[in-house]
Amino acid sequence: MTDLMQVLYEYAKEELLPSYLSSPEYREVSHLTARLSRRLRDLLSGDSWDTLEKYEDAAAQLHSLELEAAFQAAFSLARELP
Numbered sequence: 001m002t003d004l005m006q007v008l009y010e011y012a013k014e015e016l017l018p019s020y021l022s023s024p025e026y027r028e029v030s031h032l033t034a035r036l037s038r039r040l041r042d043l044l045s046g047d048s049w050d051t052l053e054k055y056e057d058a059a060a061q062l063h064s065l066e067l068e069a070a071f072q073a074a075f076s077l078a079r080e081l082p
Contacts, residue, residue: 003066009071 001009037056041049
């Protein structure tokens with residue numbers, strides 16, 4: 001991503017995205033994942049929890065890269081519009 005694209009992406013992520021995440025469904029799923037994470041922490045031993053945390057970190061990084069790719073695709077599509 002170019003520097004300009006990165007600036008636009010950060011702006012969209014910080015200033016615009018929150019308004020799209022205000023739905024009851026998003027809040028419900030957010031609470032569910034937090035609750036499940038707490039439950040897993042109670043159930044798993046130290047090494048297993050560390051492995052799960054590493055997995056969650058990798059999954060979050062993968063999701064972040066997917067969001068960046070979606071932003072780039074949307075930006076490219078917008079440039080093609082008349």
